[in-house]
Amino acid sequence: MNDDGTTQEQESAALLSFYQWCKNAILDWEKNDTQSGKPLGHDVFLPLMTAQVTALPSGHEFFIEGADTILEAGLRGGLALNYGCSNGICGLCKARVxxxxxxxxxxxxxxxxxxxxSLGYILSCCNTAVTDVTIEAEEAEGVYDIPEQQIPVRIKKIDHPNDEVIIVSAKTPRTKRLRFLAGQQAQLSFDDIGSGNYSIASCPCDDMNLQFHITNNSDDPVANHLNNDARVNDTIRLRGPIGSFTLNENSPNSLVFIAQDNGFAPVKGLIEHAMALDSAENIHLYWIASGNDGHYLHNLCRSWNDALDNFYYTRINDDGNNHWMEAFIADLRSNHDNPLALDYYLCAGQGITAQIGSYLAENGIPDSQLKTDTQMYSLQQGPGQ
Ligand code: FES
Incomplete structure (x- = not known):
């Protein structure tokens, strides 16, 4: 019961009818507005509305809120929609209503x-939905549907969460955002300094704001430059995306992510993407790291664990004595009745990958349900590792 004596059901019904009234008001206004080309309702009502969009042929659905474009809302909903400039220039986001x-x-x-x-084509980066809509739109089905891009990105922030890792936050230009799949990597280079490949630790649902977790390795010229000379607003040349450590979105299974140290970077991108899709029944993160501050984004993981009913986080300390393996097996057994009904994503060094891979194989988990990326983990560590 609310303070004013109404029930929550009554409040929801009133809100729904208000939204519907807003939508109808916009449509009526537009029918009558022949002068300005920009209806009053655009500014007044759009920020209040929610509509459902269904994309064909995939059948994916997402909600569009306020003044978001169909493209923005689709990306936020985890769809890999086809697009380029996000700004009405290239035509790649063409969709049919x-x-x-x-x-x-x-x-x-x-x-x-x-x-x-006349066939109903629109640009999804320039249109929003004012009622529930069904559109026909192209979506990437795999890494081969995403073209290589070269983008100058600007450093927004450089953090040192511990002695081993440098977190770089970077921003793309508004009209040249990075199209990629969660879990992929990109090559970063500084002119006259050097380059390296690093996992993208953010989600394609926020394609302007990218994050990288780079090992603080003195043999890596990029890490050295970030430590000593790079400043906010400096330009990094980005080329990518690269790699295929991506989510199998057609699987009905719950998801288990296992990360070692900053193998957490691609795993973070995958988890945020899985949350945007909201299709996995359960998501469980195991993060294996050593030292007190090895789990350098522990608070973020805890906040996911606290906020989401279907997210579980297990922090495992690697003490160098293989106790991490006992802890992992015990937790997996106690939390998952049927390990065969899980998909496993593992970004770790060769030792941990081999041990977990053998354990899962011995327990009947098919190869198709385990995706590993030791190569990405080594690249993440930089040269000489
Ligand atoms: S016109 Fe380029 S993405 Fe829409």
């Missing part, structure tokens, strides 16, 4: 032909 009402949010330079318009 099958049913429902959309609203153009901004003018675009890309010219749709009259035939395309």
């Amino acid at each position: 099958i049913s429902g009402e959309v609203k153009k949010m901004r003018q675009h330079d890309y010219v749709l032909t009259e035939a395309e318009k």
Whole structure:
């Protein structure tokens, strides 16, 4: 019961009818507005609305809220929609409206032909939905559907959460964002300094804000430069994406992620993507690291654990005596009745990968349910590791 005596059901029903009234108000206004080309409702009502978008042929669904474009909402919902400039220039985000009402949010330079318009084509980066809509839109099905991109990104922040890791936050230009799949990596280079490949530790649902967890290795020129000379707003040349340590989105299984040290980087991207998709029944993260501050984003993992009913976090200390393996097996057995109904994603060094791989194989887990990336883990450590 609310303070004013109404029930929560009554409050929800009132809100729903208010949203519907807003949507109808916009549509009515637009029918009558022949002067400005920009209806009053655009500014007043769009920030309040929610609509459901269904993308065909995949059948993926997502919600669009407020003044988000269909493209922004789709990416936030975990879809790998086809796009390029995000700004109405390239035409790559073209989609066909099958049913429902959309609203153009901004003018675009890309010219749709009259035939395309009559068939219902729109640019998803320039339109929002004002009712529930169904669209036909291209989505990447795998890493080969994503072209290589070269983007100058700016350093936003450099953090040293412990002595071993440098966290770099970087921002792409608004009109040249990085299209990638969660878990992939990119090559970063500084002019006249050097380059290296590093996992992207952020989610494609936020394609302008990228994060990398780079090993603080003095043999790595990129790490050295970040430690000594690089400053906020400096440019890093990014080339990518690279790699195929990505989520199998067609699997109905719950997900187990196992990371060693900063093998957590791609795992973090995968977990954030799985959360955006919201399709896995359960997600369990095992993070194996040594020392008091080896789990350098422990608070983030704990906050996921506290906020989400279907997320579990187990922190495992690697004391160098293989006790981590006993702890991992005990926790897996006590929390998962059926280990055969899980998909495992493992980013660790060769030793841990071999031990966990053998254990899972001995327990009947098929190869197809274990995805590993030791190569990415070694690259993450930098040269000479
Ligand atoms: S992404 Fe380039 S026009 Fe929409």
